[in-house]
Amino acid sequence: MSEIVLRPINKADHAEDALDLAQRAADYVILEVGHAPDAAFINDFFDAVPPGLTTADLMTFGVMQEQAMTGIVCIAEGYELPTDWWIGLVLLDPAYRGSGIGRTVLHLIKTKARRARMTMLKLAVLEANPRAMHFWTREGFVPHRYAPATPQSDGHNRWVLKYQL
Template identity: 75%
Template structure:
């Protein structure tokens, strides 16, 4: 595996590449949103921030292997607590999964978080996605709480996981 790099991306410059990646990773997108990826999904990737945070709290990155965009990740700084980073989405091209790229991305995220003096990484995993749950638990994340679907939510039951830095 070549070196993995996280390259900051923006909606204005990288939306088409992000959509192309999401279409390659349509298995997950369809599981989450119930339909094939479209530009609304990409808009959400670049703009959806957790409650109480501003757009400035959102960091979006392309996962690059040489010149290829093999994934993307968004992180919200300061959710749920000021020293937490919330991983909103880590999406990898299926052709590049099971090659250690997820682990390499997580290593880079941990390094960035420690430099930013964060103390906790958090994320939620769809209960309907056991492969993702296995990955995150294998990487040292622990169950924090169960978040059952509500009438106001998107209909997915989730596990919120945490990792102490």
């Protein structure tokens, strides 16, 4: 496998590339939001912030294998605690799944997080996504809390997982 890198991306320059990736990975987008990826999904990818944070706390990356964008990643710094990195999304093109890129991406995230003096990675996985649950727990994430759907939410039950750096 040629080298995988996380390249910083932004909405102004990379919204089209991110939408193209999300369209290739529409299986997951449909599972999460109930419809094919659109501009609103991409806006949220670049701009949606967890409570108490601003867009300045967000980092967005393309997962690059040479010139091919094989995935997208977003991370928020400081949610739920100042030294937490909250992984908002890791989304790979299905053509590139199951061959170790996810593990490599996680390794790159851990290296960046440690350099930024973070102590914990956290993320929420949909209960309806057992393959992702399998991936994260295989990689050492453990349950942090259960976040059931509420009348105000999107209808998904989630597990919040954590990984001590």
